[in-house]
Structures are given as structure tokens and as C-alpha cells.
Amino acid sequence: MRRWRVAAGQLASTDDVQHNLEQACRLVAEAAEAGARLVVLPEATMVTFAVPVGPHAEPLDGPFAEALREAARRHEITVVAGMFEPADDGRVHNTLLLTGPHAEATYRKVHLFDAYTTTESETVAPGSDYVSVEVDGVRVGLATCFDVRFPDQFTELGRAGVEVVALTASWGDGPGKAQQWDLLTAARAHDSQAWLVAAGQAWRPDSIRKPLGIGRSAVVDPTGAVRARLGGAPDLLVADLDLDLVERTRAQVPIL
Template sequence: MDNPRVGILQLEVIRDDAAKNARYVLGQIRDAARAGCDVLVLPELWNVAFPLLGSQVLISEDNPLVGSIANAAFRNETWIIAGSMAISTEAGPRNRCLVFSPDGEVSFRYDKVHLYPGLDEPNILSPGVSPGRFDLGGVPCGILICFDVEFPELARRLSSGGARILFVPGAWKTEFIRFWRALLLSRAIENQVFVVGVNRCDRGRNSFFGGQSLVVDPFGDVILHMDDAPRFQRVVLDLSRVDSARREHRVVSSWRPEVYRRWN
């Protein structure tokens, strides 16, 4: 996959109607494939509304919803980075991103490492412990879920491991949307990678999620900036810009991890 055609689904989650949310997403997978997308990216916890209500929000990976997404990926020959869902596991409840391949399989799982205290996540979910590094049709990529993007160490670990695209499913509230924009730009510039941030745009019981999904290239140029309305858009990522940025602005090649380790 030389220049991935990425579909961004900025989603208005419907409160207390998981079935309607699922039907809408499945329809969008079909539409994204018709639009020529190689991959569709969803926001964080798109199948539930906020606030999270303990075990009521959990599903297992054998839930019919997961199977439906897998079938849609297979039928439409499309990668799906399924934002995240609250998943019940043997290790505890996780805020988990499932990546579905075009053969209809879950090809990768990433559990959010940094749970957000402001929405009570640490009292409901268990944090992950592994970085979200995976291959998307031969393209090395990484996943950060929402609050993870605040921690540059995690993005650096992914990019130093070869990631050329960082996908960031989010649920960022309107009052913090300036942080969302700044953080996505920062992670792209300091790691010289593409950053694809996909936010929700719905109103929770006490929160409004502000949309403004953003795609930033390795030079820090914004190549897609959505407003706060629900919508789908497609963008093509020219991966040659990763190498161009690293030649012209030698940030990555100037990292000195052997020095940084001495400071621990």
C-alpha cells in the first residue's frame, strides 16, 4: 500500500441506541469502500455514550457487533481501524482498538495505556501495557487512543519502531479542543510522521465532543481539518513525504537515545 486512501468518520454517537450506532457505522464502511478507501478510521468508544456506566458498556469480542464489522471488512475488502470499544477481557475491562483486515480477521488489538481521569475511566477500565505498533498492508503504523496523545514518550516509541502513520481515535470535549489540535500537530512534527486524529461530535449527558478531526503530514501541514459536524471525508497520504521531511529537517536522525538513557 504505497499511498493509503484513508476514510475519516467523524461520528455523532446516539445515546442509548447502540444498535442504531452500529447500523450507521456498517453503512459507512460500505460507503467508504465505494469511495475508494483502503482504510476507514472511527473515533473512540463510538458504540457508547458518556458518562461510562460501569459494566453496562462492556462487550466481548464474540459480540455480534464485532462479527458484523469483521464481515463488513471482508465484504468491502477494506481495513477498519475501529476506533475503540469498551471490551471485556480475561485481564479486565479495556478501552480497546480492534484493527480489522480485508480478510475479515482482527489483525491487531491495542489497549489504551493512559486512562483519562476526567471521564472516570480508571475506575471502570484497566489500562493496557503494550505499544500499539502494527502493519497496515505493509505500512508500519501506530495507534494512540485519545488521552494517549498527551504523552510524547508513547508516540516516540511508535515512530522509533518504524511507524509512518499514527492513528488517534479520540473523544475530546469542546472545551479542550485546542489541546487536541496542538497535540496532533506536535506529535506529527516531532516524529515526522502522518497523524490521523478522528474525534466524536456528539453531546453526552454532561459533555459535548467537539469534532475537528485532523490529518497532519510529517512537515506539520494540516491536510484535512473538519468542523464540528458529523461527516465522512477521504484523504490520500503520500508516504514519500515522510522521507522528504526527514531529509529536509533532520529531527528524527538527530535523536540521541543513548544520551537520554543516561538521565534515567
């Protein structure tokens, strides 16, 4: 049996990038100490959506990204975390950095959150490509928050051979939002027929007005069954994935 230990780190980003980085590095260390090979941190790990993110954006070789790379190298673990990098048109990219001893990749959020009372596209430029990368012999796909409402992205990742999808989020609260998150994460794991490791920002009272976090980080198996879930508070979720279940599921129900 091929087993792979992963972690989802649930934190509450603030407007202080250095404080957020310290939170992130602490979760990276805790995940590595628990034996995880991959730790997924939330969308907007760098800085909260409660403030304009543009002034905090940094290039991929800036201090925030370099500090995450150093933490990943030091603890010999692969890290996925949400940050913001400057775009060519004056906006920013909502970017996932995947970094570790043997892998490096970036994913720029494709599906922007122009919904409810938020228009992400006013300040964020969309990416154009779905991304997957091999980590420790395991193909990992990347997705961010509102992407979870678009089944085609997860189907394409499954067809690309992805065995684990790292989904990061800063989900809003409100009527039906927790149920939607639970439903969509389960459905997208089923669509990709891959393990889904979903890491969200922790819940806070202001989440009812802005997409600042609802918690509920989860690990979902390739059939859509939830194997573990956190509550609303900052925490670390560690789980062992049976990677052979991906092949078995795809053989039994060949939807891809």
C-alpha cells in the first residue's frame, strides 16, 4: 500500500505579513514534526483580504516566498501557501507557491471571485493554466477557493494523473456557505477521483461580510468521502492518504 502523510494548516491571516509568515512557519514545523510530507496552508496566507492586498504583493523571489522556501528546506517538507504577486497590468495575481526540497511550482488563480458583493477581478488578474507537479513521486494539483465551483478544473487535473489536489481557501460565512463548502469539496474530490486536501482560513466574525475564512479544512478521499475535518479555530489537520485508492476508484468508476 502506498501511504503518504499530509497536513492542512488552518490559520487566521492578519494585515501583518511578518506575523502571518511566523504563523505559517510554525505550522510547517508542526506538520514536519508530525511526519507529513506535504503541508497545505490557506489562500491569502501572506495577508488577509480584510485590507487591500496590492500594497503587500511581492515577487516570487521576495522575502515572503524566500522565507517559505527556507522553512520547507529546513524541515524537509513541501509547502503550499497563498500569496500575492504583482501582475503586469497593475493588479496582483492570487498565487499559490508550492515549494520544497524536490519540487517548485506556482499556480495563479484562474477563476476569480466575482460573486455576492465581491469583485476580485478589479484588483486581481486571472491566471490561465491549471497546474500540477510531482512531489515525492506523487502528482499534486493546485486550486484556490472559488475554483472549487468549477468541476472542469478538477476533472482536468484528474485526467493529468493528479493523485492529490491541494485546495486553499479564504471562504466567506453566511447563509448556506458552510454547506456549500462541504458539498463542493466532496464533489470536486469525486470529479478528480483524487484525494483533496483543503486548507482554509480560520473563521472570524467578519467573515459574514467578507471572504475572510470559515475554517472547516478537510481531507476528502477520491470517492468524495470526508475522512477528516477541522472546526473553525486555527489548527493543524494531519492525515495518512492511501494513494492506491486513487487507482482503484478510477478503475471501478471510470468517469475520467
